[in-house]
Amino acid sequence: MSQLDLARLQFAMTSIYHFLFVPVTIGLGFLTALLQTAWHRTGRPELLQLTRFFGTILVIGIAVGVVTGLVQEFQFGMDWSAYARTVGDVFGAPLAMEGLAAFFLESTFLGLWLFGWDRLPKRVHLATIWMVALGGMLSAAFIMAANSWMQHPVGYTIDPSTGRPELNDIWKLFTNPVFLRGYLHVLLASLVTGCVVMLAVSAWQLRKGAAPLAFHASARLALTVLVPVIMVAMLVGSELGVTEGKYQPMKIAAAEAQWDTCQPCSFSLFQIGGGKNDETPTKIIEIPHLLSLLATNHWNGQVLGLNAVQSQYEQQYGPGDYVPNVFIQYWSMRIMAYLAVVVLLVGLWGIWLLWRKRLSSAKWFCRAAVWISPLPFLMNTAGWLLTESGRQPWIVQGIQLTSNGVSPSVSTATVAASLVAFFLLYAALAVVAAFLITRYARKELAPPPAEDTPVPALSY
Numbered sequence: 001m002s003q004l005d006l007a008r009l010q011f012a013m014t015s016i017y018h019f020l021f022v023p024v025t026i027g028l029g030f031l032t033a034l035l036q037t038a039w040h041r042t043g044r045p046e047l048l049q050l051t052r053f054f055g056t057i058l059v060i061g062i063a064v065g066v067v068t069g070l071v072q073e074f075q076f077g078m079d080w081s082a083y084a085r086t087v088g089d090v091f092g093a094p095l096a097m098e099g100l101a102a103f104f105l106e107s108t109f110l111g112l113w114l115f116g117w118d119r120l121p122k123r124v125h126l127a128t129i130w131m132v133a134l135g136g137m138l139s140a141a142f143i144m145a146a147n148s149w150m151q152h153p154v155g156y157t158i159d160p161s162t163g164r165p166e167l168n169d170i171w172k173l174f175t176n177p178v179f180l181r182g183y184l185h186v187l188l189a190s191l192v193t194g195c196v197v198m199l200a201v202s203a204w205q206l207r208k209g210a211a212p213l214a215f216h217a218s219a220r221l222a223l224t225v226l227v228p229v230i231m232v233a234m235l236v237g238s239e240l241g242v243t244e245g246k247y248q249p250m251k252i253a254a255a256e257a258q259w260d261t262c263q264p265c266s267f268s269l270f271q272i273g274g275g276k277n278d279e280t281p282t283k284i285i286e287i288p289h290l291l292s293l294l295a296t297n298h299w300n301g302q303v304l305g306l307n308a309v310q311s312q313y314e315q316q317y318g319p320g321d322y323v324p325n326v327f328i329q330y331w332s333m334r335i336m337a338y339l340a341v342v343v344l345l346v347g348l349w350g351i352w353l354l355w356r357k358r359l360s361s362a363k364w365f366c367r368a369a370v371w372i373s374p375l376p377f378l379m380n381t382a383g384w385l386l387t388e389s390g391r392q393p394w395i396v397q398g399i400q401l402t403s404n405g406v407s408p409s410v411s412t413a414t415v416a417a418s419l420v421a422f423f424l425l426y427a428a429l430a431v432v433a434a435f436l437i438t439r440y441a442r443k444e445l446a447p448p449p450a451e452d453t454p455v456p457a458l459s460y
Helices: 003-042 045-078 081-115 122-151 170-174 177-208 212-247 249-255 290-296 306-317 326-355 363-371 375-389 412-442
Strands: 156-158 165-167 267-272 282-287 394-396
Touching: 003 045, 003 122, 003 177, 003 212, 003 375, 003 412, 045 081, 045 177, 045 212, 045 412, 081 122, 081 165, 081 170, 081 394, 122 170, 122 177, 122 394, 177 212, 177 326, 177 363, 177 375, 177 412, 212 249, 212 290, 212 326, 249 306, 249 326, 267 290, 267 326, 326 363, 326 375
Parallel strands: none
Antiparallel strands: 156 165, 267 282
């Protein structure tokens, strides 16, 4: 493998691993804040137990997410220095905002929340967990602003002396249409992830017969947030596809393996073939007009084919292969969509059981709720692959090719050695994180403190 292949593989591995923890911490942060707010208003001891129980899982996720996130920024200097040198004047601004504002906000208030149980007034302590949740959301906003600029560059000018883009309108950076819909989609996906994790843990505890009153409450919270949020997430995801179809038509054409321009366009639920060496795939179960609706919001909308966009890019940017990996695009989109439907159906099942007041005794539902716990992580990974692989061969759409972004002074052997080192390190970290999260998720609820006594800081 070339230096480029190894550098891309290393960044993909570390990014996917990091993104396993980002959505769950954003989602659990919001849900933990809701639990503590409910305890603050009602004084019910089981809500305090749940706040501290799920807060412990949240802290583990944040700890691993912070460590793996730092590696991402180091890689811009390690493997992608040519990219950092070219677009650092634009890309560096939101990254600096994330580090100086959002990260410090989240980490400072997390410390206050952890150790301020018996030291801060109740209202102030409640505000700290909401600030933790806000800090996680702000971090995602700045990162998504930077990533959306790579998908659809706006608010910049090219310096004639250096040929590098320079940020000249930060407002456009944060009103980028790709950012607005993409960021909302990430927040909704994070809430779905947090809800499914909370539901899975609650269902496991209910099956075990532990604290049925408390875990019935957390399961109810997870379900009542999950069902409407995943419906909205699917709608926003569809609208994001329309936006990307406008600015990145190659990505949308590849997601359907659509080689020829069509109008109207059918959506295939399944197909065989369709890669770069097979432009006539066998499509199974086509739904007429659905692709037109998803890509354009019009019943008879036109969707440009891969060949048409390839010709357009050759005229605009010069000779080259501008078609991304069609297999990854096609199946990433379907994995994300199909698994979302499964999660929605399980959520609706749980809502029906809540209405019938049979949730705690529904053993098959509790089993299903545990089984679906990996699905949001697979959905998030598929969405990340769809977004990032679909931009290829560009590292910044229309400005810099990925092949021109690697570090010129780093050898292939060095990248290979660091790839192996990161793989072993992340494998060990995965074992530790899985052990800790599983251990604390299976623990019994700690008894609530006696009435009129201070609530102690969390202990591990």
